[in-house]
Amino acid sequence: MQLVVLSCGDFSIVGILKVVNDDSERGLRQWQILMNIRNRLVLYFLASILVPSVIITVIVYLGSTGIINKKMSELIEKNLDSARLIVQERLAFINEMTTLISLNPMIQEVLGESPTQDLSDNIRQIIKLDRALDSYYLSNYYASPISAIVPTIYLVNRPEYQKYDISSKVQDISKIENEPWYVNSKSGNFVIDARPDQDHITVARRIFSLKNADKYEYAALVKIELENKSINSVLANYKPSAESKLCILDHNNQVILSSDAMTKSEESFIQTLNLNSSASQILDSEGGKVIVSSKIMDNIDWRIVNITNLREVNSDQIRLTRIVVLILIICMTTALLAAFFLSRYISSPITKLVASMRTVKGNNFDINIKYNKKDEFGYLIRQYKQMIGQIKALIEKLYISDLKKQNAELLAKDAQLRFLQAQINPHFLYNTLDSINMYAIKYNTPAISNMIKSLANFYRYSLSKGRAIITLEEEINHTHSYLEIQSMRFGSKLRYVIDLPSEFRRSRIVKLVIQPLVENAIVHGFHHEKGELEITISAKQVDDQIIVYITDNGIGANVEELNQLLRAAEQKDHSFAIRNVHLRLQSIFGESYGIRYSRNWPEGTTVEVIIPKNYTPEDNDANSSSGR
Numbered sequence: 001m002q003l004v005v006l007s008c009g010d011f012s013i014v015g016i017l018k019v020v021n022d023d024s025e026r027g028l029r030q031w032q033i034l035m036n037i038r039n040r041l042v043l044y045f046l047a048s049i050l051v052p053s054v055i056i057t058v059i060v061y062l063g064s065t066g067i068i069n070k071k072m073s074e075l076i077e078k079n080l081d082s083a084r085l086i087v088q089e090r091l092a093f094i095n096e097m098t099t100l101i102s103l104n105p106m107i108q109e110v111l112g113e114s115p116t117q118d119l120s121d122n123i124r125q126i127i128k129l130d131r132a133l134d135s136y137y138l139s140n141y142y143a144s145p146i147s148a149i150v151p152t153i154y155l156v157n158r159p160e161y162q163k164y165d166i167s168s169k170v171q172d173i174s175k176i177e178n179e180p181w182y183v184n185s186k187s188g189n190f191v192i193d194a195r196p197d198q199d200h201i202t203v204a205r206r207i208f209s210l211k212n213a214d215k216y217e218y219a220a221l222v223k224i225e226l227e228n229k230s231i232n233s234v235l236a237n238y239k240p241s242a243e244s245k246l247c248i249l250d251h252n253n254q255v256i257l258s259s260d261a262m263t264k265s266e267e268s269f270i271q272t273l274n275l276n277s278s279a280s281q282i283l284d285s286e287g288g289k290v291i292v293s294s295k296i297m298d299n300i301d302w303r304i305v306n307i308t309n310l311r312e313v314n315s316d317q318i319r320l321t322r323i324v325v326l327i328l329i330i331c332m333t334t335a336l337l338a339a340f341f342l343s344r345y346i347s348s349p350i351t352k353l354v355a356s357m358r359t360v361k362g363n364n365f366d367i368n369i370k371y372n373k374k375d376e377f378g379y380l381i382r383q384y385k386q387m388i389g390q391i392k393a394l395i396e397k398l399y400i401s402d403l404k405k406q407n408a409e410l411l412a413k414d415a416q417l418r419f420l421q422a423q424i425n426p427h428f429l430y431n432t433l434d435s436i437n438m439y440a441i442k443y444n445t446p447a448i449s450n451m452i453k454s455l456a457n458f459y460r461y462s463l464s465k466g467r468a469i470i471t472l473e474e475e476i477n478h479t480h481s482y483l484e485i486q487s488m489r490f491g492s493k494l495r496y497v498i499d500l501p502s503e504f505r506r507s508r509i510v511k512l513v514i515q516p517l518v519e520n521a522i523v524h525g526f527h528h529e530k531g532e533l534e535i536t537i538s539a540k541q542v543d544d545q546i547i548v549y550i551t552d553n554g555i556g557a558n559v560e561e562l563n564q565l566l567r568a569a570e571q572k573d574h575s576f577a578i579r580n581v582h583l584r585l586q587s588i589f590g591e592s593y594g595i596r597y598s599r600n601w602p603e604g605t606t607v608e609v610i611i612p613k614n615y616t617p618e619d620n621d622a623n624s625s626s627g628r
Contacts (some may be wrong), residue, residue: 006235053332057325064321071314073280076240076306083238083246084295091192091203091300094149094224096206097136098190101151101222106132111219112211115157122160129153130167155220171520175222182221192300194228194248194256201226201257211611235259244308249275251301266307275303282310306363307324320465349377353384365392386536386588469588472539472546472611473505479515479537494522496535504539507546515549516577517595519605525554525605544613545593553604559597566595589615 098246101107110125132149153171155161161172176182181193181202193202202225211217235246236259247258253271255262262270269285273292280293289310294303349371356367361477365388371381476498483496518535526533566582582594593610600606 024240027602040517047492049332049335052367053328057328060321060324068313072240072308073291073293075442076244076280076291076308079238079240080246080293080295080304080306084297086234086238087248087304088298088300090226090231090234091201094203094226095190095205097149098222098224101133101136101153102205102207103210104132104135105218107153107207108210111155111207111209115160117160121167122158123164126161126170127603128163128570129155129170133169149224149226152218152223152225154223156218161179176221176223192303196254196256199228201228207563214582231257232259240306241308241312243312244306246304246306248297249303249305253303256302270305270307273305275305287311289622311615348383353381356384360388365389378521467507469615470511471505472500472507472509472548475509475511475514476500476537478507478512482518483535490533493532494532494535497537499536499538501539504541504546507611509548509609509611510581510588512608513581513585514548514550516581517609519553520577521550521552521607523606524557525552527555541613546611546613547609548609550607550609551600551604552606553600556603557597557605559599560596585611 023442025498091358106128110129113125115123116122134150136151150169150603152169154171154176156173158172159174161170162175166383180195181191181204184191184193189206191202191204193204202223204221204223206218207220209217222381231248235248235257238244245260245262246257247262249270252254253273253275255267255270258576265286273283273294273570275292275294280291282289283292284290285307287309291308291310291313292305294305296303353367356369359367366383367388369381369385371378480498483498487494487496514537518537521535522533526537534553537548538551539546539548541547566579568579578595584594585594589612593612595610596608598606598608
């Protein structure tokens with residue numbers, strides 16, 4: 001602000017106020033420019049995107065290590081449990097196999113025999129035992145998918161077996177008496193033995209002779225050797241990472257099975273571990289910090305242990321964090337620059353469009369938006385102008401078209417009704433007159449009188465004094481007259497039954513609905529071979545509707561095609577009669593009423609006529625008013 005002092009007394013105050021006013025207006029304009037849409041967009045971006053993104057990145061960076069370690073521990077626990085369960089199941093499978101072998105009838109039969117010096121008996125026993133063991137050879141794939149399992153049996157007090165080189169699977173017990181696993185088996189009936197210096201796991205079970213209950217004695221021992229690589233492959237498949245080590249320890253913390261070859265330092269490190277806790281531990285080793293997890297195996301004094309180096313886990317996390325930060329910086333910089341350059345082109349056309357939409361919202365379709373740039377906004381504004389113009393024109397056209405359509409529909413419905421009332425089937429008239437003549441010759445007055453009465457009733461109903469809505473009783477009487485005439489024509493070949501409950505007779509129906517459907521059944525329903533037809537007319541109430549059933553036992557029709565014709569938008573020539581009936585019912589009662597076809601079993605067709613239970617002319621006036 002500049003201070004201007006005028007020499008003319010009181011005019012100095014006016015000069016000061018003028019300068020202050022000019023500075024205030026300039027500052028206000030600068031503030032308005034600063035706070036326009038473009039600047040606000042940039043500020044909002046900085047406030048809502050940049051700052052939270054930086055904070056989130058820092059939090060993710062600081063907390064990701066703990067989260068990944070936790071997830072890694074959970075993964076290790078799951079893999080450890082999975083490996084433990086599979087190893088236990090394979091050992092349990094071997095255990096079950098030794099049990100089945102010990103109960104094999106052929107083996108028990110040989111064990112029940114006393115030792116003998118006879119050559120033929122011994123050879124027979126060896127062959128029988130070998131054959132019994134062969135039956136278990138193909139059932140071992142689940143336990144050892146890499147190598148085959150060959151069970152071996154050692155019999156007690158059968159030294160003569162050593163003289164015959166017949167089967168390597170049948171031996172005398174003296175051959176293994178000095179092996180360590182056999183010494184361990186003396187303390188129990190079942191033993192699983194694995195040692196660091198062996199390449200297999202030995203599973204052995206004592207077999208007792210069951211021939212005589214009072215002589216239940218130790219008679220043999222069955223042994224199965226499971227190669228270490230079949231278990232090591234399982235451990236290798238369930239390693240949580242490439243450099244992890246998954247191993248199994250015995251009760252002395254000696255490594256007996258491992259997913260990878262163990263170094264001396266790694267074995268020494270494992271022997272120093274305190275594995276009493278089942279929770280994962282982070283410990284220091286020669287290679288850095290490691291995560292150690294262990295689980296006790298069920299029914300065996302072994303422990304499965306996983307060792308994963310944290311360096312391998314954190315290296316992926318660090319790389320991922322760096323990549324995320326780099327991508328975040330690039331995206332933020334690009335978005336910030338784009339906000340600066342694009343915001344200036346957005347504010348003006350958007351403001352104009354919003355102002356125009358407000359006028360349209362007030363039902364004012366006369367818009368005038370000035371925007372001469374040939375860009376996307378220019379194209380959008382031009383299309384917007386065209387759209388508003390088309391909407392305005394369509395509203396005017398629809399208003400006029402709706403009035404014309406209502407008048408046209410009323411005229412069309414009236415013309416269809418008049419046409420249907422006026423049409424007379426010439427063939428029907430000729431056949432009726434022919435029948436009257438026949439009965440006049442063959443009989444006398446009664447038959448001719450009945451036929452003439454039915455014919456008179458039929459045409460008297462067709463006029464109905466110009467009424468479009470009549471009672472269901474009147475429609476049934478008209479149909480009955482028609483059927484009487486036709487039964488005189490066809491004789492016993494045409495039979496009909498009308499079963500209409502008395503409470504439905506005063507219900508309202510559109511005139512000439514049931515008779516055309518009955519006529520259609522007679523024209524198209526007669527069997528070519530039998531030449532007979534039976535028609536039944538019945539009715540029942542469903543909720544607030546009455547359904548009239550016109551059932552025949554004729555040759556049937558394609559009900560799917562007929563129902564599709566009723567729903568079709570355009571009318572076909574051969575569907576005029578049934579479609580006319582359907583549309584007249586809907587035009588009077590509403591779209592939920594009309595007719596539909598269904599197939600009878602085993603033959604014939606049923607037409608369902610759906611009308612309201614209680615209908616008054618005022619209902620039709622209400623429907624007409626709502627349609628307008």
